[in-house]
Amino acid sequence: MSDIDALVGAYERFVALPWSRNLAPAQRVWMVVYPPNDERRLRARIAAFAVATAKAKKTWSVADVTNSFGDWIGRNPYRETYFKSPDKLSAAALRDFERDLVVQVRSSLDGAANDSDGVVAVLGVGSLFPFTKVSKFIEDLAPEAAGRLVVFFPGERDGSNYRLLEARDGWNYLATPITATEDTL
Template sequence: MARIEDLAEKYGRHIATPWQRTVAGAQRVVMVVYDKELERTLRARKLAFETATRQAGHEWHEIDLAPAFADWMAADDYRDEYFASPDDLHLKLEAEFPNYVAERLRSRLCHPDVTDTSVVAVFGVGALFGFARISQILKAVEADIRGRLVVFFPGQYERNNYRLLDARDGWNYLAVPITLHGEGGWA
């Protein structure tokens, strides 16, 4: 149980360091990487991350992407047809869903309450697995990050490579990793 508290402590040390204002959007992303088995524990203890953020003098805003697919499908006029024939959904999913998620995240990032001293925390990225690539979504919103975008990432970080839910194909990203396991981040 103390693993999440240790991760929150490392996050707190990082978020309290002075922020460079001239870094690119990709460098304003912080990936808090944890074992996928700790997802529920992390959600139950997310107040520790919010508290660390506020103690560092930053505002805390959050968004949960877990219901994104259900919301997207519920809004589609042809959802019943897709449920009857799921193979037909593949093209629509690939073409439209990542943009839907990026817009949802962008709306939070561009909210008037979010400033260049704000943290926008993203939960629920594991629910996107198999539907959209988080790398594609982050790339789409990089220009909209004012302060810091903190992505709570259930998976692994090894040799500068992120793997969501320990899947085989990962991606290399410029974000700052915060992990419990020495490599990258504030070990």
């Protein structure tokens, strides 16, 4: 069994559990953690996560944020300036990107975020580095999902400390981890 098959199996067991309705947004976040070099394998098997969700009689919506920064900067009126002088991409401009990112994901879900029996899955968070912190994105997006927010996270976890792409300091987050190598139930 491959690591991705084991990850699908762990997710399938987890999504089938009864869901508590009175959790805070941060407690409704599930982090599906996998090695960054498995990104393409995971994407090839994303339908298996959708099938596992449907089997548990839950709805599935997925938002891919891989191209979000490129799309945002392509629409930005100052894009030529940023291309010529990337150092002019200020913290204020990046905060605009962060807000736009949450709005983009919310609108791509077509109301699915309002389903308390729904899974809102997010792919491509590795592409957000170094433009925004994934922790900030999750914090902003979590209240938007009435059911469960599932973040496919290419990195590692040590306790409740998550490290994106094994490339930066981690952050402590209260999300529920789902991994291929340990039983999180």
